[in-house]
Amino acid sequence: MATIDVFSYDVPAESDFGYSQAIKSGELVHVSGQLSFDAAGEILHAGDFAAQLKQTHANMDKVLEHYGAARNQVVSQTLYMVNLRQNAAATAEGNLGYFGDHRPASTVVGITELTLPGQVIEISFVIDTELPA
Secondary structure (H helix, E strand, C coil): CCCEEEECCCCHHHHHHCCCCEEEECCEEEEEEECCECCCCCECCCCCHHHHHHHHHHHHHHHHHHCCCCHHHEEEEEEEEECHHHHHHHHHHHHHHHHCCCCCEEEEEEECCCCCCCCCEEEEEEEECCCCC
């Protein structure tokens, strides 16, 4: 029987919207959109794409750490971003810096706005813990 492991930051949005940051079922971890927020769930670096991307990656690392996973176990990601064309180069640079030689499947979606005022990037992803770390 598969076990389920749920990860939360215990920020208000999780209870307000009824979700968890990640849920592991079997060997796969499905991770909700990570963004640039602090321990209280407040947006950091409003409107600053590069700074938000860096903080979003740091929050992704917290999820990976919880599951004892490594970046090379990320099998797919979906990026939602405001001003897609304007931020494409920064996204590519940040992605290459974060993953190095690892190449997960990736989808980038340009949107007009995200949930929080000043939020410009959100990344959801899937981890396969069966892959070598």
